[in-house]
Amino acid sequence: GQIVHLADYRPTDFVLERVDLTFDLHPTETKVEARLIFHRSEGIDPKAPLVLDGDELVLSGLLLDQTELPAEHYTATPDSLTVKDLPESAPFELTITTVINPEANTQLMGLYRTSGVYCTQCEAEGFRRITYFPDRPDVLAPYTVNIIADKAANPLLLSNGNFLGGAGYGEGKHFAAWFDPHPKPSYLFALVAGDLGVVEDTFVTASGREIALKIYVEHGKEPRATYAMDALKRSMTWDEERFGREYDLDIFMIVAVSDFNMGAMENKGLNVFNDKYVLADPDIATDADYASIERIIAHEYFHNWTGNRITCRDWFQLCLKEGLTVYRDHEFSADQRSRPVTRIAEVRNLKSEQFPEDGGPLAHPVRPTTYREINNFYTTTVYEKGSEVTSMIATLLGRDLFRTGMDLYFDRHDGQAVTIEDFVKCFEDVSGRDLTQFSLWYHQAGTPLVTASGAYDAAAKSFTLTLEQMQPATPGQTSKEPLHIPLRIALIAEDGTLLTPTSVTGAELTDDVLHLTARTQTVVFHGIPSRPVLSLNRSFSTPINLQFSQSAKDLALIARYETDHFARWQALIDLGLPNLLQAARDAREGAPVTCDAVFIDALLAAASDESLEPAFRALALALPSEADIGRELGGDNDPDAIHTGRRAILKQIAEAGKDIFASLYDSMQTPGPFSPDAASAGRRALRNAALTYLSQSDDSPARAKAAYDAANNMTDLSAALTILAHRFPDTAEAKAALKDFHERFTENALVIDKWLAIQAAIPGAATLDRIQGLMETPLFKRANPNRMRALVGTFAFSNPTGFGRADGAGYRFLAQEILDIDQRNPQLAARILTSMRSWRSLEPVRADHARSALMQIERAGGLSTDVRDIVDRILK
Numbered sequence: 001g002q003i004v005h006l007a008d009y010r011p012t013d014f015v016l017e018r019v020d021l022t023f024d025l026h027p028t029e030t031k032v033e034a035r036l037i038f039h040r041s042e043g044i045d046p047k048a049p050l051v052l053d054g055d056e057l058v059l060s061g062l063l064l065d066q067t068e069l070p071a072e073h074y075t076a077t078p079d080s081l082t083v084k085d086l087p088e089s090a091p092f093e094l095t096i097t098t099v100i101n102p103e104a105n106t107q108l109m110g111l112y113r114t115s116g117v118y119c120t121q122c123e124a125e126g127f128r129r130i131t132y133f134p135d136r137p138d139v140l141a142p143y144t145v146n147i148i149a150d151k152a153a154n155p156l157l158l159s160n161g162n163f164l165g166g167a168g169y170g171e172g173k174h175f176a177a178w179f180d181p182h183p184k185p186s187y188l189f190a191l192v193a194g195d196l197g198v199v200e201d202t203f204v205t206a207s208g209r210e211i212a213l214k215i216y217v218e219h220g221k222e223p224r225a226t227y228a229m230d231a232l233k234r235s236m237t238w239d240e241e242r243f244g245r246e247y248d249l250d251i252f253m254i255v256a257v258s259d260f261n262m263g264a265m266e267n268k269g270l271n272v273f274n275d276k277y278v279l280a281d282p283d284i285a286t287d288a289d290y291a292s293i294e295r296i297i298a299h300e301y302f303h304n305w306t307g308n309r310i311t312c313r314d315w316f317q318l319c320l321k322e323g324l325t326v327y328r329d330h331e332f333s334a335d336q337r338s339r340p341v342t343r344i345a346e347v348r349n350l351k352s353e354q355f356p357e358d359g360g361p362l363a364h365p366v367r368p369t370t371y372r373e374i375n376n377f378y379t380t381t382v383y384e385k386g387s388e389v390t391s392m393i394a395t396l397l398g399r400d401l402f403r404t405g406m407d408l409y410f411d412r413h414d415g416q417a418v419t420i421e422d423f424v425k426c427f428e429d430v431s432g433r434d435l436t437q438f439s440l441w442y443h444q445a446g447t448p449l450v451t452a453s454g455a456y457d458a459a460a461k462s463f464t465l466t467l468e469q470m471q472p473a474t475p476g477q478t479s480k481e482p483l484h485i486p487l488r489i490a491l492i493a494e495d496g497t498l499l500t501p502t503s504v505t506g507a508e509l510t511d512d513v514l515h516l517t518a519r520t521q522t523v524v525f526h527g528i529p530s531r532p533v534l535s536l537n538r539s540f541s542t543p544i545n546l547q548f549s550q551s552a553k554d555l556a557l558i559a560r561y562e563t564d565h566f567a568r569w570q571a572l573i574d575l576g577l578p579n580l581l582q583a584a585r586d587a588r589e590g591a592p593v594t595c596d597a598v599f600i601d602a603l604l605a606a607a608s609d610e611s612l613e614p615a616f617r618a619l620a621l622a623l624p625s626e627a628d629i630g631r632e633l634g635g636d637n638d639p640d641a642i643h644t645g646r647r648a649i650l651k652q653i654a655e656a657g658k659d660i661f662a663s664l665y666d667s668m669q670t671p672g673p674f675s676p677d678a679a680s681a682g683r684r685a686l687r688n689a690a691l692t693y694l695s696q697s698d699d700s701p702a703r704a705k706a707a708y709d710a711a712n713n714m715t716d717l718s719a720a721l722t723i724l725a726h727r728f729p730d731t732a733e734a735k736a737a738l739k740d741f742h743e744r745f746t747e748n749a750l751v752i753d754k755w756l757a758i759q760a761a762i763p764g765a766a767t768l769d770r771i772q773g774l775m776e777t778p779l780f781k782r783a784n785p786n787r788m789r790a791l792v793g794t795f796a797f798s799n800p801t802g803f804g805r806a807d808g809a810g811y812r813f814l815a816q817e818i819l820d821i822d823q824r825n826p827q828l829a830a831r832i833l834t835s836m837r838s839w840r841s842l843e844p845v846r847a848d849h850a851r852s853a854l855m856q857i858e859r860a861g862g863l864s865t866d867v868r869d870i871v872d873r874i875l876k
């Protein structure tokens with residue numbers, strides 16, 4: 001892997017006019033014939049050779065305009081094909097034949113097999129594992145695809161676009177042809193062949209076109225695809241209503257497969273999904289699963305316009321499609337569910353995933369300028385921070401102008417491969433705003449720190465707010481410029497009413513958005529009749545760390561009165577956090593842990609406030625995680641002390657709220673048949689949060705066991721099992737429940753993943769042995785990414801005391817596993833290895849163990865570029 005630089009971008013020398021592919025499918029010897037029609041780009045050297053990308057390829061035939069090309073005119077290696085002496089101006093046709101082995105493809109990139117089905121994954125650079133090709137996103141062409149395969153084993157032959165026709169092919173084979181008229185880059189190519197069941201529906205677009213919708217799943221699982229189908233139709237309607245975007249082919253297909261490196265893939269007209277994000281019914285899916293399915297179905301569908309019709313010029317522009325499409329799926333979830341509740345969930349995720357990335361050795365800008373392995377840049381920074389940056393553009397412009405800017409973007413760039421600059425320019429053009437400073441959000445890594453302090457002048461009836469922004473240094477970026485930060489604010493009176501200033505000096509204020517543009521800014525709010533309580537960064541309008549010391553009393557007032565419910569939740573977190581931090585410090589010293597009564601009162605008041613949505617109340621009760629506490633502590637972290645301290649706080653809340661939790665547990669039942677709607681899910685979430693607190697003060701597992709026995713859906717069942725396994729791990733009840741769960745769901749790998757994940761997250765040093773035992777069970781399949789993520793991934797990412805046990809055995813275990821996984825599937829290995837990114841914030845003994853484990857990886861021979869890149873950056 002060489003380092004690729006954005007500055008080296010150059011358009012191609014040849015224009016690809018069209019692509020005609022023929023696959024003769026065979027499990028171990030698939031023949032691929034690619035007919036590519038090119039002509040030279042204008043103004044290039046008429047002698048320049050054509051260089052095509054490959055990856056582990058063997059060339060078995062090459063024709064130029066139907067005539068075999070003599071060997072002196074080309075050079076083929078496993079990773080490139082160079083053709084010389086090509087026509088100077090006329091178009092020419094190259095016919096390239098390769099033979100590939102889908103069965104041996106354990107990387108799950110290119111064409112591979114999963115449960116007997118042929119399937120492809122081409123983003124980012126998988127197409128070059130199928131045939132030699134200009135495998136880059138700025139090469140767009142219409143594709144014809146012919147698929148030939150054994151008919152009995154593969155009744156289904158699918159590719160992108162519209163179905164052209166099919167017929168028998170002799171010798172028990174048949175063939176099908178597809179044509180995709182929309183020029184697309186190779187990363188959006190897809191092929192699926194096999195024997196699958198289908199759920200069918202139709203959708204009539206705003207302009208009256210009827211679209212066939214098909215979701216393909218394993219035979220017998222069709223009923224579990226109906227929720228995904230419903231989510232798809234809602235996504236199609238939403239994109240028409242909210243963004244004026246109609247679907248553009250006659251058919252839209254989704255295929256669910258069980259071996260997949262990520263969540264899903266937006267191939268044109270033929271999305272391929274990890275079956276975890278398609279299959280649902282109340283017996284196997286939790287409310288969180290339903291919400292993820294809805295969101296990911298929407299996300300991939302929305303890519304049809306943001307990603308497919310308008311794509312990236314090069315992979316540095318990944319956030320052009322990903323940040324924007326995450327923004328769109330967030331907006332969709334907010335419209336389908338509850339806006340404040342979805343916002344809280346997004347921010348929790350941003351802080352627990354993206355903030356540590358941005359504050360550690362893997363920090364990189366939303367639009368990076370170099371990479372060694374592009375697969376390592378499908379990060380939470382590109383996706384989630386990319387979405388936040390898009391959302392800030394919407395905040396700066398307002399909803400209507402943002403929509404006008406999006407319309408211009410679709411109009412101006414449809415069919416093109418473009419850059420972030422092109423995207424931002426559309427919003428400048430419709431608003432007249434200069435977004436030069438704002439664009440630094442794309443280029444500067446690191447989470448800004450904003451420090452605020454306020455002073456009220458009763459005589460002048462003015463409030464002065466001083467704000468300072470600081471950009472932390474990140475790898476490769478030491479000095480940075482101040483950003484344009486849109487900070488939503490409210491001034492609240494003691495009685496909870498909003499105070500509106502008569503005028504403001506020192507910063508632009510539009511509605512509730514304060515524009516920070518200088519390193520330090522002093523803002524004066526005039527005409528404020530009484531001391532205001534300040535609510536800063538409402539709705540989390542900007543992804544920053546905020547330092548603002550507010551009294552517990554002021555925070556309690558925000559928690560009670562803010563009309564922005566996100567801000568209420570944030571105030572509760574801000575009230576709780578100092579207690580959790582102090583608890584960790586006290587536990588480390590062996591001192592008693594105490595919890596501030598103002599916090600407990602405010603939390604319990606929110607929990608029992610019937611004017612608030614149950615889902616909100618459940619989120620308020622979910623305290624910051626151990627990892628969040630570690631991040632806030634900032635260094636010299638002892639996971640055991642954090643765990644012990646947090647546990648003590650939970651227990652104090654549980655004792656104080658015993659009656660409230662007991663009554664919530666009774667009153668939040670959801671009578672009638674199961675429904676996955678957001679309101680019912682919220683009731684279950686609150687009820688299970690109450691049960692979790694009740695179990696903190698319970699001495700025996702009896703109540704949790706009763707809940708397990710009574711559960712009639714997977715949300716309640718897995719919540720009860722989690723309590724039994726985590727809170728009462730050594731009891732007969734916990735063991736019996738784990739055994740029962742295993743027996744009931746042996747046949748269902750996705751549910752077994754929950755069983756694995758719950759056990760992988762059991763706190764404490766003993767969990768490592770359990771994991772090693774679980775890896776030996778026949779249900780655990782090393783080659784399956786979902787199984788690996790459920791067991792090893794959960795352990796490394798979500799079990800600070802187990803993974804971070806003081807003797808370093810957790811880190812050594814991970815190092816061994818990474819080296820093993822890397823042999824088969826480098827992308828998966830590299831992804832799981834990022835769990836080590838915060839090792840420097842551990843206390844010295846653990847940090848030493850972590851470093852040794854990382855160095856063991858670093859010293860190993862034969863590492864993939866993927867793992868090499870991550871381990872080098874983490875150790876740097």
Ligand code: B3K
Pocket residue numbers: 123124262264265266299300303322375378
């Ligand atoms: N675009 C794909 C991700 C591809 C990852 C390649 N390593 C899914 C998505 O973001 O929609």
Ligand code: ZN
Pocket residue numbers: 299303321322325
């Ligand atoms: Zn995406």
